[in-house]
Amino acid sequence: MKIKVCGLKHPENIKAVAALQPDYAGFIFYGKSPRYMANLAAGALQTIPASIKKTGVFVNESSENIDRLVTEYGFNAVQLHGDESPEFCAAFKGRVTVIKAFGINEDFDFEQLKDYANNVDLFLFDTKTKEYGGSGKTFDWAILDQYKLDIPFFLSGGVGLENIKEVKNITHPQFYGVDLNSRFENEPGLKNIEKLKEAFKIIKNKIQQMKYGVNEQGYYGDFGGAYIPEMLYPNVEELREQYLNIINDDDFKAEFDDLLKNYVGRPSPLYHAKRYSEKYGANIFFKREDLNHTGSHKINNAIGQILLAKRLGKKRIIAETGAGQHGVATATVCALMNIECVVYMGEIDMVRQAPNVARMKMLGAKVVPATSGSKTLKDATNEALRDWIGNPVDTHYIIGSVVGPYPYPDIVARFQSIISQETKAQLLEQTGKELPQYVMACVGGGSNAMGMFYHFIEDEAVKLVAVEAAGKGVNSGESAATTALGDEGVLHGSRTILMQTEDGQVVEPYSISAGLDYPGIGPQHAHLFKTGRGQYVSITDEEALQAGLLCCQLEGIIPAIETAHALAQLEKMKFEANDNVVICISGRGDKDLDTYINYFGY
Amino acid sequence: MNRLNKLFASKNNNLLSIYFTAGYPALNTTVDIAEALEKSGADFLEIGFPYSDPVADGPTIQHSSEVALENGMSLKVLFEELAELRSRVSIPILLMGYFNPIAQYGVERFCKKAAEVGVDGIIVPDLPIYEYEKMYSSYFIDNGLSNIFLVTPQTSEERIRKIDELSNSFIYLLSSSTITGYNLKLSDSVEEYYKRITAMKLKNPTIIGFGITDSSSFTKACNYANGAIIGSKFVKLLGEEGYMDNIEGFVKGIRP
Numbered sequence: 001m002k003i004k005v006c007g008l009k010h011p012e013n014i015k016a017v018a019a020l021q022p023d024y025a026g027f028i029f030y031g032k033s034p035r036y037m038a039n040l041a042a043g044a045l046q047t048i049p050a051s052i053k054k055t056g057v058f059v060n061e062s063s064e065n066i067d068r069l070v071t072e073y074g075f076n077a078v079q080l081h082g083d084e085s086p087e088f089c090a091a092f093k094g095r096v097t098v099i100k101a102f103g104i105n106e107d108f109d110f111e112q113l114k115d116y117a118n119n120v121d122l123f124l125f126d127t128k129t130k131e132y133g134g135s136g137k138t139f140d141w142a143i144l145d146q147y148k149l150d151i152p153f154f155l156s157g158g159v160g161l162e163n164i165k166e167v168k169n170i171t172h173p174q175f176y177g178v179d180l181n182s183r184f185e186n187e188p189g190l191k192n193i194e195k196l197k198e199a200f201k202i203i204k205n206k207i208q209q210m211k212y213g214v215n216e217q218g219y220y221g222d223f224g225g226a227y228i229p230e231m232l233y234p235n236v237e238e239l240r241e242q243y244l245n246i247i248n249d250d251d252f253k254a255e256f257d258d259l260l261k262n263y264v265g266r267p268s269p270l271y272h273a274k275r276y277s278e279k280y281g282a283n284i285f286f287k288r289e290d291l292n293h294t295g296s297h298k299i300n301n302a303i304g305q306i307l308l309a310k311r312l313g314k315k316r317i318i319a320e321t322g323a324g325q326h327g328v329a330t331a332t333v334c335a336l337m338n339i340e341c342v343v344y345m346g347e348i349d350m351v352r353q354a355p356n357v358a359r360m361k362m363l364g365a366k367v368v369p370a371t372s373g374s375k376t377l378k379d380a381t382n383e384a385l386r387d388w389i390g391n392p393v394d395t396h397y398i399i400g401s402v403v404g405p406y407p408y409p410d411i412v413a414r415f416q417s418i419i420s421q422e423t424k425a426q427l428l429e430q431t432g433k434e435l436p437q438y439v440m441a442c443v444g445g446g447s448n449a450m451g452m453f454y455h456f457i458e459d460e461a462v463k464l465v466a467v468e469a470a471g472k473g474v475n476s477g478e479s480a481a482t483t484a485l486g487d488e489g490v491l492h493g494s495r496t497i498l499m500q501t502e503d504g505q506v507v508e509p510y511s512i513s514a515g516l517d518y519p520g521i522g523p524q525h526a527h528l529f530k531t532g533r534g535q536y537v538s539i540t541d542e543e544a545l546q547a548g549l550l551c552c553q554l555e556g557i558i559p560a561i562e563t564a565h566a567l568a569q570l571e572k573m574k575f576e577a578n579d580n581v582v583i584c585i586s587g588r589g590d591k592d593l594d595t596y597i598n599y600f601g602y
Numbered sequence: 603m604n605r606l607n608k609l610f611a612s613k614n615n616n617l618l619s620i621y622f623t624a625g626y627p628a629l630n631t632t633v634d635i636a637e638a639l640e641k642s643g644a645d646f647l648e649i650g651f652p653y654s655d656p657v658a659d660g661p662t663i664q665h666s667s668e669v670a671l672e673n674g675m676s677l678k679v680l681f682e683e684l685a686e687l688r689s690r691v692s693i694p695i696l697l698m699g700y701f702n703p704i705a706q707y708g709v710e711r712f713c714k715k716a717a718e719v720g721v722d723g724i725i726v727p728d729l730p731i732y733e734y735e736k737m738y739s740s741y742f743i744d745n746g747l748s749n750i751f752l753v754t755p756q757t758s759e760e761r762i763r764k765i766d767e768l769s770n771s772f773i774y775l776l777s778s779s780t781i782t783g784y785n786l787k788l789s790d791s792v793e794e795y796y797k798r799i800t801a802m803k804l805k806n807p808t809i810i811g812f813g814i815t816d817s818s819s820f821t822k823a824c825n826y827a828n829g830a831i832i833g834s835k836f837v838k839l840l841g842e843e844g845y846m847d848n849i850e851g852f853v854k855g856i857r858p
Contacts, residue, residue: 504706
């Protein structure tokens with residue numbers, strides 16, 4: 001849900017409101033309004049960050065005046081609150097966001113909006129008064145059911161702390177945002193920042209319904225949910241109830257940001273890989289998650305979840321790990337926070353990844369071998385879940401990927417989303433454009449890919465390329481190419497796509513890279529795949545190893561074999577010369593030296 | 603009214619239920635074992651169908667599931683074996699297993715087939731209430747199958763009420779928040795939990811499961827519920843040689 005704060009006129013107050021980061025800030029140019037901003041200098045608006053749309057509100061003003069004021073004050077949007085015609089609105093469309101406001105009462109005829117549909121970007125529905133709004137009263141929101149057009153709308157009129165929870169329950173598909181004004185004031189035009197803060201908190205704790213995002217039931221389209229036995233229900237329910245409150249809290253954000261900066265070493269660089277760019281005929285950028293403390297993106301999530309666990313009052317941490325990267329990241333943050341840590345790891349993986357087992361032990365974690373089933377990552381996950389069943393009160397389970405029952409896929413995606421958040425800003429700085437043509441990443445469960453995609457998902461012009469591990473070949477019988485080989489089903493608590501037999505038994509995957517050796521993918525990936533929003537491809541062991549070596553030789557970077565899968569996909573892409581391509585270098589290759597050495601014989 | 607409802611209408615205490623995994627220790631033993639259990643006095647049975655990733659189960663049942671899968675057990679094979687169920691066994695039968703095999707078989711097809719071979723109820727630990735109600739309940743109801751929900755000491759009163767409302771045969775009370783195969787310790791908090799459930803005066807009978815291993819824990823459980831279920835302990839017996847001859851002794855040892 002978007003938030004618009006309207007009726008601003010005092011410079012200091014404007015700054016304080018802007019610091020809350022609403023989506024729109026409204027300035028009223030109507031002489032009869034007590035919130036008329038006539039005395040406000042244009043310069044007062046320059047301090048407002050670009051992410052906030054500065055909106056001029058006009059009532060039956062001449063188009064020449066509006067034109068002039070848009071230029072003078074740098075408005076990004078105009079809200080036309082009088083009797084402006086569709087043609088009048090159309091004149092501004094394309095230049096600024098056009099919001100047409102209507103006063104609503106029980107007699108309002110929504111049919112009249114049809115003529116405006118192609119001429120405005122948004123509607124704003126306010127309570128009908130003689131004075132063109134500003135009444136501080138609500139209208140009966142049930143009337144909104146009569147609105148059937150596909151233009152999104154703001155809800156305005158009398159929204160206050162008393163009724164904001166009811167606003168959150170509005171499920172109209174075009175409900176775009178809420179307009180906050182007179183109920184959040186000390187006097188007309190002077191906003192009460194504390195009240196606004198409270199409202200922002202309530203509103204932002206609602207899941208924002210986006211096309212490819214999660215809904216309130218934990219589903220991404222057909223995928224997700226929480227298919228868990230009753231024994232896990234209280235644990236998962238506690239998380240579901242609390243996670244948004246906690247992670248949107250200012251204290252939490254401050255601590256998380258501080259650790260990411262000063263402990264992990266963020267922001268990670270966005271490196272313009274010039275020799276790669278030359279070779280592949282496009283601007284190739286590496287997002288260097290390999291430079292994080294502990295050597296991969298996994299630490300982002302581990303830091304976020306340990307802070308979450310602390311605020312939930314948990315005394316003990318459990319985790320699963322495949323290659324050991326997530327186990328090491330979890331053991332690291334547990335040492336940092338002085339919390340007991342138990343890591344489950346498949347017995348076979350413990351042999352394959354012995355150095356990481358030693359690392360975890362040095363960091364003070366207890367590493368428990370998973371001896372059931374195939375003795376790899378999926379069985380380690382089963383053992384961690386069993387532990388959690390037996391320890392429902394004091395233990396938090398730090399899942400390492402965007403998998404598991406809701407809310408885990410959303411929690412992990414949010415903590416990893418820092419990757420694309422930084423990328424956008426870095427691209428803007430380096431290329432002048434924040435959107436690239438392609439973002440690419442490897443996918444096991446899919447956490448680095450989800451972090452790399454997160455802030456680009458709703459920008460459909462950006463192509464998302466996810467690279468799975470084909471192992472010895474998709475049809476070799478030894479593969480981890482989940483979308484190519486899998487079907488819909490339920491794995492580790494969520495409905496997703498997984499590799500399974502006709503009888504619904506989970507198939508053990510194979511990849512040379514332990515981090516991609518997982519029979520499922522996160523439910524949001526399943527959704528991106530099924531809707532066609534993301535392109536899911538696969539790369540064999542051999543292609544990945546060759547690509548890893550190439551990266552060493554062209555750019556002086558030894559990538560993790562997981563990452564090398566994403567790099568190998570570059571060989572198969574056809575780029576235009578000006579394309580900007582970002583590829584997530586999810587981890588460094590030190591842990592894979594033995595594998596590289598055995599293959600290339602160095 | 604299915605066989606389960608009839609059973610609870612005629613008898614409301616000391617009910618003994620036994621769980622075993624189909625296909626363990628060998629194929630084509632399901633109906634033999636069921637028949638022997640009925641003859642030995644068990645009141646109703648839970649037949650488990652195996653899954654590769656049984657997160658709610660401890661080592662004993664996990665092992666039985668692995669062996670059953672290696673033996674070639676699947677829902678298809680199980681339904682073939684159960685074709686002769688009702689010519690040999692008359693006590694109520696529940697099928698118990700994880701959701702993914704059912705989803706692949708097709709939930710509607712699964713329910714139809716279960717009803718056709720004479721199954722009375724289904725226990726799917728990882729099928730949540732929300733999904734059951736929203737997507738699948740009609741298949742269960744249309745086929746006269748009871749869906750059994752689990753309740754743990756951590757389940758809220760509100761949720762227990764909801765479960766009571768959705769249930770139409772019995773509610774499966776877990777002795778503690780645990781996976782299968784651990785001994786029941788009747789601590790004060792467990793006793794308090796049972797008393798809390800009793801005080802709620804639910805419309806459905808309750809049966810206690812997980813951690814019931816012998817006559818003593820069975821008797822204790824029956825103080826607080828209409829009966830109890832034994833699983834891992836019996837599955838262990840099936841792993842021993844000559845198990846068919848020992849079934850009667852096992853059952854009589856639990857409830858003389």
